[in-house]
Amino acid sequence: MTAPASRHPIRWGEALDAVGAWLLALVWIAPLLFAAWASLHPPGQALDFSLSSPLTFENYRTAWAAAPWLTYALNTLLLVTFTLAGQLVLCTLAGYAFARFRFPGREALFVLVLLQLFILPEVLIVENYAMVSRLALLDSIAGMGLPYVASAFGIFLLRQAFKSVPLELEEAARVEGCSWLGVLWRVYVPASRPVYLAYALVSVATHWNNFLWPLIVTNSADTRPLTVGLSLFGAPESGVNISIISAATLMVVAPLMIAFLIFQRQFIQAFLRVGIR
Template sequence: MLRNKLKISHAFIYMLALVWLVPLVWVISTAFRPKQLALQPGLSLEFTLDNFARVWAAAPFAQYYVNTLLIVVCVFAVQMITATMAAFAFARVRFRGQNLVFLLFLVQIMIPADVLIFPNYNVLKELSLLDTKLGIMLPYFASAFGIFLLRQMFKTIPPELDEAAVMEGCSKWQVLWKIYFPLARPSYIAFGLVSVSYHWNNFLWPLIITNSVENRPLTVGLAIFAQSFETGAQWTEVSAATLMVIAPLLAGFLLFQRQFMNSFIQSGIK
């Protein structure tokens, strides 16, 4: 009986996976189809790369790629430093009001980022950081999720390692970067995946504060490109542009799927 239930649940999961794949397969198929065959039903052996050439020439996607990579890398680098230091303080340093402060960090996880758009916009306006890459990155330099994830990981590390390191003459800073940082590698991988995927796909905040090509990320550039056609829906060009935006994340997942799953499992993410 249990085996039959498992088979039914597995079949249901596979069906959901197939349903999820339908839009992706359609985008990939349409991106490589000639324009005259874009909306024709059925499979076709004809394919072309002209759609990608037209898209690349019609919009500054090279600049969008550079902007997005810079934003994603810088945000994750700063988050890694701030989250590591805060998590270590919550896990190993005792101070008055520690539990209350940590509770406030947990509350922040439950607050949607969109709720803070208006106050963040006013702050950046006062700092003259509107329409800048730094303005896009600044609200995300601290991550409550990253602090919580790393704090839980740090608490699983035996405190005897701290005592042994201190006896060897290590400071707390050396203990953090020579012991905790290497041992928490699975959690850093998991947090990196969440951070990179979120900021690569982030759309609303960059759309609100950017007005120039020099600062727009891929998601905003794709939206403007899709709305730039005056008449008709250019499905082949839009599909090609969409595939160009999602291709790096999709390729990364396909290449490192096992490492992705292992990192989330070891980090305790359900």
């Protein structure tokens, strides 16, 4: 990195690296760029890439009018809010129990929780569907979110975070008369704020993008999230052309993309800190 430049007058290695890195980056965002191009041109001219073809927002207008996107977006928003709120409460309590309380059966239970990192809700779709139907939660936001609320990953993450909080902090709070829950709220939660932020970002991104389970649980436009709505919209049977599908796709990914562009650093940090989803 800091090798004297005189030894390599032109650093071919580094130049090649740069070109390679840029090419790969271009290839990687090419699908998005092509979709943006197609969405801004009349369907017939979507693929002749000449700069002289006219720009149009007609595709966006058609796509917007063809499905209840606002309802879908609201459902997605409700879904990620419901899921995240539930996860934060339940995983905090459970993480606290695993980190700071000693009781018989704790280790065995923790192994059972860890096992859920591998036994994903996606795999149990058949019986989870039966369960949601028994609870009369089919076609509801709660039905979509509940299987993910007791997140094994959240529990694991918060347990680790709470374990790294110095015990002296807790003792000081106890001396001042804090109750158990008071200690949790005043000491542990504030001390783990970065972990909460990271987990929240990852959870929102995951559930914003989740598809299979919402597809199974929902059957009306009133509860469908964006991903399911988009999949119905793009189905070949619907006879919609590629320019309009591109427009709809970009509309759906826009909120998350814009959030990502603004918070890119925090986003990547969050994924770094959190590891698995």
